[in-house]
Amino acid sequence: MSKVKILNGTTLPNIPWQPRPEGHTLPIWRYTENPIIKRNPLPGIARIFNSSVVPYGDEFIGVFRAEATDGVPFLYLGHSKDGINWQYEPNVIPMVNEKGENAIPFYQYDPRLIKIEDAYYIVWCQDFYGASLGVAKTTDFKHFERLENPFIPFNRNGVFFPRKINGMYKLLSRPSDSGHTPFGDIFISESPDMVYWGRHRHVMSPNGSNWWEGMKIGGGANPIETSEGWLLIYHGVCNTCNGYVYTIGGAILDIDEPSKVLYRSRRYLLTPEEWYEERGFVPNVTFPCSTLQDDATGRIALYYGCADSYVGLAFTDVDTLVDYIKENDGAGWNDHDLGRR
Numbered sequence: 001m002s003k004v005k006i007l008n009g010t011t012l013p014n015i016p017w018q019p020r021p022e023g024h025t026l027p028i029w030r031y032t033e034n035p036i037i038k039r040n041p042l043p044g045i046a047r048i049f050n051s052s053v054v055p056y057g058d059e060f061i062g063v064f065r066a067e068a069t070d071g072v073p074f075l076y077l078g079h080s081k082d083g084i085n086w087q088y089e090p091n092v093i094p095m096v097n098e099k100g101e102n103a104i105p106f107y108q109y110d111p112r113l114i115k116i117e118d119a120y121y122i123v124w125c126q127d128f129y130g131a132s133l134g135v136a137k138t139t140d141f142k143h144f145e146r147l148e149n150p151f152i153p154f155n156r157n158g159v160f161f162p163r164k165i166n167g168m169y170k171l172l173s174r175p176s177d178s179g180h181t182p183f184g185d186i187f188i189s190e191s192p193d194m195v196y197w198g199r200h201r202h203v204m205s206p207n208g209s210n211w212w213e214g215m216k217i218g219g220g221a222n223p224i225e226t227s228e229g230w231l232l233i234y235h236g237v238c239n240t241c242n243g244y245v246y247t248i249g250g251a252i253l254d255i256d257e258p259s260k261v262l263y264r265s266r267r268y269l270l271t272p273e274e275w276y277e278e279r280g281f282v283p284n285v286t287f288p289c290s291t292l293q294d295d296a297t298g299r300i301a302l303y304y305g306c307a308d309s310y311v312g313l314a315f316t317d318v319d320t321l322v323d324y325i326k327e328n329d330g331a332g333w334n335d336h337d338l339g340r341r
């Protein structure tokens with residue numbers, strides 16, 4: 001039984017799990033058989049990475065960022081009994097608009113998948129006359145309806161909260177520009193209906209004092225509701241003489257006003273160190289997109305993209321992670337405030 005409680009969660013005794021290795025000092029530890037998805041995972045697809053998983057019935061369903069052999073990314077669906085070995089559907093997820101017409105965009109990447117009330121939502125980055133967020137809804141993983149794009153360009157790293165807060169859907173995002181943006185803060189917006197988004201608030205900026213997240217940050221996995229606040233696993237980027245390095249960080253947000261950061265670890269949770277994180281299509285990338293958690297034990301399984309080439313799996317538990325973030329707290333006034341100017 002964990003000290004910190006996972007709230008509104010699900011009891012999932014069958015999530016992937018390995019105990020913390022003896023002597024491991026960081027709060028997240030890797031699956032020993034990583035990467036779980038290797039190169040050329042299905043015909044015509046060169047790489048699957050930054051991807052997202054939910055429990056569904058007696059299995060797990062994943063929405064995968066799949067880079068085709070023409071280099072263009074789209075979203076594919078996969079099924080798994082154990083959350084580790086995946087069977088993929090052969091075609092791009094068939095999204096339609098409200099008239100039932102094809103609404104698959106020109107490209108799609110970095111999906112986050114979430115259950116909110118009785119429906120599942122996917123939010124991803126796509127072309128909307130420039131990179132911005134797309135959203136689709138499904139209840140059966142067979143029919144996918146595109147909703148209105150929440151924001152104008154440029155924007156990336158959309159992450160929904162798993163329930164309405166004060167009657168509103170909440171969406172994290174990272175406004176940006178058209179390229180490999182050398183800046184970026186996390187903001188939060190709300191909507192009564194998944195169509196009109198507003199009441200925007202600032203959540204966090206990159207922190208120049210913590211060099212691993214000195215250049216830009218972006219939301220990662222769906223926030224986990226706990227008795228200590230919303231547990232947010234996010235990514236932070238630093239610039240080096242040899243390019244960007246993507247590292248995994250953690251923060252705890254206020255349960256009713258999640259634009260207020262209660263705690264933010266100044267030390268990272270996981271950074272590229274293994275061959276599949278350091279070497280690949282884009283080297284030195286660990287990019288968190290999704291977690292599964294078991295509220296009975298507090299166990300958390302984290303899915304993260306590795307070097308824009310593979311999917312990795314890592315583990316933590318809610319007590320270890322919350323304690324680490326609090327012990328290493330470096331949140332400042334700019335984090336604690338409401339984020340409204």
Ligand code: BMA
Binds near residue numbers: 305
């Ligand atoms: C970001 C996104 C991610 C990618 C990362 C590293 O801008 O495009 O999909 O993993 O860069 O290349």
